[in-house]
Amino acid sequence: MAQIALPLSVGSGARPSRIVVGSANAAALAACERPEQWPYRTAVLFGPPRSGKSLIARWFAESDRGESIDDAERIDETALFHRWNRAQESGTPLLLVCNGEEGSWRIALPDLASRLGAALHLTIGAPDDAMLAELIAIHAELRGLALGEGAGSYLVPRAERSHIAVERLVAAIDRLSLERKQPATQAIWRDALEELSGVSQPRLL
Numbered sequence: 001m002a003q004i005a006l007p008l009s010v011g012s013g014a015r016p017s018r019i020v021v022g023s024a025n026a027a028a029l030a031a032c033e034r035p036e037q038w039p040y041r042t043a044v045l046f047g048p049p050r051s052g053k054s055l056i057a058r059w060f061a062e063s064d065r066g067e068s069i070d071d072a073e074r075i076d077e078t079a080l081f082h083r084w085n086r087a088q089e090s091g092t093p094l095l096l097v098c099n100g101e102e103g104s105w106r107i108a109l110p111d112l113a114s115r116l117g118a119a120l121h122l123t124i125g126a127p128d129d130a131m132l133a134e135l136i137a138i139h140a141e142l143r144g145l146a147l148g149e150g151a152g153s154y155l156v157p158r159a160e161r162s163h164i165a166v167e168r169l170v171a172a173i174d175r176l177s178l179e180r181k182q183p184a185t186q187a188i189w190r191d192a193l194e195e196l197s198g199v200s201q202p203r204l205l
Helices: 026-032 053-062 077-090 110-117 129-143 151-155 163-180 186-197
Strands: 002-005 018-021 042-047 067-069 094-099 120-123
Touching: 018 026, 018 053, 018 129, 026 042, 026 053, 026 120, 042 053, 042 110, 053 067, 053 094, 067 077, 077 094, 077 110, 129 151, 129 163, 151 186, 163 186
Parallel strands: 042 094, 042 120, 067 094
Antiparallel strands: 002 018
16 A cells, blocks of 8 residues: 655654555546646535545645645635736646535636536545455554454454544554553454444354
């Protein structure tokens, strides 16, 4: 599984320092490597919560590919329109990051709506098995959590297929391990899955 490292500043906190590249985001990342090909040098990146959109925005800006604006849907539309105009005047590629699915961002300002409607639209999807396993490993690493042998093969088929669900699963495993003062092995993986899904997991005899 490929990864893209990010230069982190001091005090960045417990957040991933690299982007896991998989089926969910490979097309979006490939497009971000060639911003000179974007219509009007503008792209809008959509994706679900905690799916790495902000990491991609940071990588895009810090690699000097252009300017990125996170949570673009929360910015005043007139101010955002002026930012778009300045980017066009300077020839700077502009990556806008929006929470949610494509079509979820309702823009009221006609001029901004027409400009962004003509931009390249990119989407981050759900992770496949290989990406899910890598995300589990990264979130465990961030927490200093040692997952026992076979964690990936046990958790991946049973975990919900979303970035935020993986983060919550690893957090639950970590919490149960600390509460019980036990290593994070299969009994705790199973209980964490049950806690999050409300569905009992099969127990091996």
